[in-house]
Ligand code: OGA
């Protein structure tokens with residue numbers, strides 16, 4: 001069956017049909033998907049059925065897959081490389097309201113770019129829905145290339161060449177979740193990344209920030225914080241945002257180098273939501289924090 005691509009939003013996002021992602025992909029299919037992700041930044045595949053082995057294999061087709069952070073509670077899934085985007089504990093039961101992992105995971109409801117707090121940040125994320133709640137729990141995406149293009153020239157000149165500092169404890173701190181030990185903090189030191197980048201697959205300029213980014217390096221902290229808040233408000237304006245309403249079997253791929261995303265509220269005390277994600281590493285970002293990459 002031929003692959004077909006249908007754009008879902010005036011600026012970005014496409015639905016891709018005619019491909020079974022559970023099977024090894026031939027080079028032509030991989031190249032079609034890579035071209036599509038470079039163009040649309042977010043790709044939606046419906047009716048997929050991948051077990052965890054197949055999801056990990058899919059991720060590795062597109063790059064090197066880094067394991068997500070370790071959590072206190074241990075990992076529900078078999079592969080350390082698969083991020084558990086669910087509200088379930090290791091016994092497959094709904095997490096308690098005060099569960100540390102739940103409180104940490106609520107940070108996904110702030111606009112962010114996956115693994116931007118790491119020395120090697122995230123490139124392509126692939127999130128697959130096993131169980132979805134009957135209401136709520138959408139995932140929204142914002143187009144950071146279009147948002148950059150729409151900035152006025154003065155702002156573009158101001159932000160050119162700036163670097164930002166990112167930390168997982170910044171985004172968690174925004175929500176008042178500060179319950180992390182010294183050793184948990186020491187394991188994830190702050191990193192820096194450029195605020196404006198050229199997206200490698202398209203040659204287009206893009207913003208790069210999100211809730212892990214606290215401030216601008218070499219600027220007074222509150223001034224840089226305000227600039228980032230302003231840019232986030234601009235970039236997440238309705239015209240740059242697409243909402244994905246999940247169905248079981250959906251697999252959504254997105255490019256973290258030129259989009260932000262966030263989960264939306266749902267009743268996680270009542271409904272199960274089981275999504276699983278792999279994310280490839282952005283090898284270009286190695287040069288942002290060479291000393292940290294060398295140490296890891
Ligand atoms: C993610 C994420 C949001 C959601 O998987 O990286 O941020 O809607 N998910 O669960």
Ligand code: MN
Pocket residue numbers: 108112113114261
């Ligand atoms: Mn995420």
